Amino acid sequence: MKGDKVLKVLIDTSVWIDYFKNRDDNVSQRVDEILTFSDVYVPKVVIAELIQGAKSEKEISVIIIEEFI
Secondary structure (H helix, E strand, O other), X not given: OOOOOOOEEEOOHHHHHHHHOOOOHHHHHHHHHHHHHOEXXXXXXXXXXXXXXXXXXXXXXXXXXXHHO
């Protein structure tokens, strides 16, 4: 709608880690809300940090394919 502003959010690496590992239900719920109602920006450095910490090809594919690209 005209005049509506969309919130632009940058989510830090540590929050993505908690989200992907389902460490905290409050974090998961909040990130889901942000993904639904906001524009999320993920800098390349955050993607690189997540890939570097991935322990398997499956985790890398989740980071690259499902979430950011």
